[in-house]
Amino acid sequence: MKIKKPSLSFWQIFNMNVGFLGIQYSFGLQQTAINPIFLYLGASEEMLPILNIAGPVTGLIVQPIIGAISDKTWSPKWGRRKPFFLLGAILGSLCLFAFPLSPTLWFAVGLLWILDAGNNMAMEPYRAFVGDKLPEKQLSFGYQMQSLFVGGGIALAMMSIIWFQDWFGGATEIAGEIPKWLYYSFFIGAFLSVATILWSVLKTPEIAPSDEEMIEINSYRGMSFADRFKMPFREISKAVKEMPKFMWKLSAVYLFQWYALFVYWQYITPLFMSTMNFDISTAAAQSAKMSLTYNIVTAVVALALVPLTLKFGGKKIYALSLLGTALALFSIPYIADPDLVLVPMVLFGIGWAAMMGIPYTMVSKIVPQNQRGVYMGILNMMIVIPMGIETLTFGPIFKYVLGDSAVNAILFGGVFFVIAAVLALRLNVAVAKQELN
Secondary structure (H helix, E strand, C coil), rough: CCCCCCCHHHHHHHHHHHHHHHHHHHHHHHHHHHHHHHHHHCCCCEEEECCHHHHHHHHHHHHHHHHHHHHHHCCCEEEECCCHHHHHHHHHHHHHEEEEECCCCHHHHHHHHHHHHHHHHHHHHHHHHHHHHHCCCCCHHHHHHHHHHHHHHHHHHHHHHHHHHHCCCCCCCCCCCCCCHHHHHHHHHHHHHHHHHHHHHHHHHHCCCHHHHHHHHHCCCCHHHHHHHHHHHHHEEEHHHHHHHHHHHHHHHHHHHHHHHHHEEEEEEEEEECCCCHHHHHHHHHHHHHHHHHHHHHHHHCCCHHHHHHCCCCHHCCCHHHHHHHHHHHHHHCCCCCCCCHHHHHHHHHHHHHHHHHHHHHHHHHHHHHHHHHHHHHHHHHHHHHHHHHHHHHHHHHHHCCCCCHHHHHHHHHHHHHHHHHHHHCCCCCHHHHHHH
């Protein structure tokens, strides 16, 4: 039996999503500042993909397991999802504080593993949390509000990098040493990670499970430790076997979309070192400006996508947005002006807003309510598996196929976005819902 959910006000949905600001600030630092730190500490460009394997591996392991466990969790005081994303935020906060203090490359790589584990512990239950709270008619608005905070959090991270580099940068780079100006962005992130999550936790009560769900939860509580340990893996296996065809189609889109995004984040800084002859600090600051621009666009257009998806359908808007992202990547390598190269980020920002909202709305509408956590975890597996494939395969592709060229790497990403856009046209929520009924 489905629980009847009341419609929420704008500010209730706003408060519910504030925690994404801190999570995405952290993610923004991972997009733009982590790879330059690796370069500062002596990594080669060819090593960047494999050094980033922490994200895919921890996402693949942590998110579906945490999702399955949170489906079977309930506390009248703490709720179902909130304990998990609060603990994840605390873990991520500690890592952000320590990251710029890394004395060696491998210390930084190890911290990235722990940081990603914390962020993944926070992210998956948060996605399910929004779906738990909202009636179907407000799902699109709720997940696009998430996109707004995704854009806002990453934009704030980029602004901090740009400002601190401008105010405190300029000193001669010392090999093997992280510049002091980069410290401040990570310290701010450590604070925001916990503070914004606490805001949402304290402002938003969770909906109590239905009687049927409580029977399942109590059954889980009565299991032996061994059976409780095995339960998440059984739930994941069962959910994958019963997964709607729609999600298999979405996984094909995600394969190309997220592979391309990982390529972009890893090679946009080396691109500017190549096309504009920048040093690492200046190239990292330019990359931050790119990310700032597209995330501001994301924050501005996120809610505007809601009426567009209702009028024209999610798959059309999603596919068109992916195509726009491809056009952005095709143009960036051929623009040598640091200001003019920001223009394609408008298209990238629209695409990022669609990627961060539309697929989650679609999946929330077609999966069983009592399995939303595990299916959101599986959806994340569809993100991290392409990222994992990229970390293992793109180093050799970069060296032997693309000629060690960051320009070719970004163009390669553009081609993959075109493929993702074509595959997105196969997504049909109405048909998927009919298949489940």
